[in-house]
Amino acid sequence: MIYQHTIHLEDTDAAGVVYFARLLSICHYAYEAAIAEAGVSLGRLLAEGNLALPIVEARIRFLQPLHCGERITIKVSPQRLSESEFEVVYSIERAGGDREACDNHNRLVSQASTRHVCIDPQTRQRQVLGSDLARWLESV
Template identity: 40%
Template sequence: MYQRKIYFRDTDSAGVVYFCNLLSICHEAYEEYLANLKVNLKDFFSNQLIAIPIIHAEIDFFKPLFCGDLINITLNLILINEKVFEIEYHVFKDNDLVAKALTKHICINPQTRKTQEIPLIIKQSFDT
């Protein structure tokens, strides 16, 4: 679980969290998840042989989030095939589900741009 406070910079002119900012916060939760797997984030995100770009993202809000709110994000990784996985994010405030997001990732070789298998350290962490 990833915990974070909502900051003023996360909100729009109406004072609520802007949708793309919550997706960015979900990505923070993914980075924290990788760090907890003992993945060296600097090496992971600058790797010349493996890249895992997001190929689809979606988000649904059920309640607004405001500056100062404390949220908890849970992640569920789902293996689609040997090269593709999804991450479901559940965003809670005071134990209430306030948003759900999903990102779909594909593993590629950044030099050739061809798909390849997901690294073992990530594959081992999937909920199957």
């Protein structure tokens, strides 16, 4: 799944480059969009109260700076790790035609990943991923 985003002023820090925590937030938007595109209602799943999906690990690697007004594309690649855990890998690229001349070699600006665990919100114990999430992970 590919998600597109334009870097806004609120995404940048005092130096004028994207703030590290904001890029992780933007990756989370891409994650939510990927789930929705697969026909899974994350809001409904969470509202039912049968599961929670905390992020237990997040990593990000910055290769090039991003500035206000630049367009990016994020490739979302989820992978099931176990019965109760999955990882989402994000490949963030500068969209063609932005700021500098971007050949394929220079388009990749960042790589990130988030690891999620499915738990029962009452007991806080791991549980098997629901069928909707499992179907999403298997469809990719």
